[in-house]
Amino acid sequence: MIQIIKGENAIIRRNIYESDGRTPILTASLVSAKVRIKDADGSTVLSDEYPSDTLRDGVVPFQIEFELTDTNSLLLPLGELLFELELKVPDTDFAASGGQVDIIRDKALVAVIA
Secondary structure: OEEEEOOOOEEEEEEOEOOOOOOEOOHHHOOEEEEEEEOOOOOEEEEEEOOOOOEEEOOOOOEEEEEEOHHHHHHOOOEEEEEEEEEEEEOHHHHHHOOOEEEEEEEEEEEEEO
16 A cells, blocks of 8 residues: 655555566557546545656656645645546557557555644
8 A cells, every 4th residue: 555644745656567467568658548546435635747846757657646735745635545547558469450469557556744
């Protein structure tokens, strides 16, 4: 579980893999990526799309990082939240025919504390 202190900066880093869970996805090959933080009711309380100032390449080529600024973390309710990362990558089976994409989802629990 990822722990965030309300009102403080935080960086959430996720290594990204194909749906097999073993093959790394290079951020350079992403068609798009979106992060959503959802509350217990499933409502999105914060989201961003890659690339941006807060959703960007991580420290290794197959890592993406999401920066929560102190202002954004103040918007988060206390308790457990769901961190969702949705990746769109080229489907290698359809590359010759012009471009279908695979959608890969990654989830993690986030605990926001005071």
